[in-house]
Amino acid sequence: MTPSLLLPQASPQITDTIVLIAFFGAVFVVLEYAAVYPGLIEFRDAPPFNRVRFGMLLFMVVLIALACRGVENPSTLARLVQAVGLLLGQSMDFALSPVRLILWLLPEGTTVGEAHLVRIAAGLAYLVSLVGLTVFAIMIRLNNWPSPTGSFNVWVNLPTFDPTAGADVVKRLNRDGAINIALGLALPYLTPPFAYFIAKSYHVSMLESDLLLVWAMSIWAFLPASLFLRGIAMRRLALMISKKRRRYNTGQDAEDPAFLPA
Template sequence: MIARLTGAALRGLLVALLVATPSLVLPTVPADTAQVVAFVAIACAILTTIEYGSSCPCLFEFREAAPFNRIRYSATLLVVTLISLVVRHHDAPTGFSALVTSIGYVVGGLFDFPYSPLRLALSRPDTTEAQQVFEAIRAAMGVATLVYGGFLALFFAEIRRGRWPRAGSFNVWINLPTFDPTRGGDVVSRLDRDGKFNILVGLALPLLVPLVLGADGGVIGGLAQSEPQAMVWTVTIWIGMPFSLFMRGLAMQRIAAMIETRRSDSTPPQAGLVPL
């Protein structure tokens, strides 16, 4: 009990750190914004502590299937930090922020073509100020894509090597609390179908976000000029949500394959699934 509560409290503090990272990195933060960030950080820390401290799962998936959530958290923390450095570079440049911005701008150039997510979010700049906004978002998008892509490759390699889930039983109820294995159809088919659906949505989401927020720099460009922290989180969610959906899709297909293997295996494996 004490070990679980201690681990839950530590996870809550780490989530609070993630929420507060842009405020800690950016050179100037308005007082009202700092208060909102503090409130959100405390609320997220409490929610995380309650979720991981409880023996019954509520919302968080794969909480007992490390390192799924650790990969997602580490990737998001790194992305938020690096994008904050990109935004900070305009007002308080350093050698490291210049390096991060340059790498992000080069990688972001791979997405600078007609009808790409970047072009849907921002039109080609025609003024100096618009050029600065375009370059900042292009660099932020490049950094986020590079980091999330690397962590996604890491998770895929863990699956291919058979190292996820780790040896031991995989409890579907604890790790997929929102998935009801008794509701309609074969559980393997449903897991495989849901996994493919998550991957397809992940592919479409980078194009959908600019259309929802407004193309030609409507919302994203305005956030980059007026609310740097909001821009950091917008780009993080824009690229991070597809990454999370890809991971979830791969994980659900892996679980479906494990259940199918156990069904066809006459001898129960040592590392299997908890019976449904």
């Protein structure tokens, strides 16, 4: 609901629709976390994974919405956000970068101000993504994530992952984690051409509405960061399982009579 509340030109019809979507989303999350059995949300009992993802998306939409709001209603906070976003956007606007790709795919007739706003939004989105990934990496080190006690319910936290199927579970987790990280690297380059094709087919543009710009840029940065987090989490889980296996094998060897002193 935050962008529609911050942006002054949001129509009442759009605001009502967003409030309805937010209500159903809130009910869905409450029911998922209240359920005992697995659902659709992964790592439900392994904080702060979902908290970091929610915080990343929240800060993205808030900062980009403030930057868009500052175009028509300038304020000290909005100018500060715009300055930080412009500095970051310019530093990431180099050859073969995702920011350069987005600017290259902007429709004809885009003004300099609109291009600057897109660059600012890209810089803010990437700043939040990098901060979120850094915070999650620090927290899993400090808190021995996913479980300080070493217990982890794969059935509840990874409902789509079957540990009994296929190859060794550690190899599968490492492989799936690497795939998620690779997709996180590729998505910033894959989503702009796809979005350009959709926009051209339906004759829409994210520059037509600040609200559409906020969500388009936020999703563009959030999806790769979310895949990065998922890849890090799965590889961390694989490391925990391998450590438990080594401890178990060491205990078994210590109890073997062949290892007892004569």
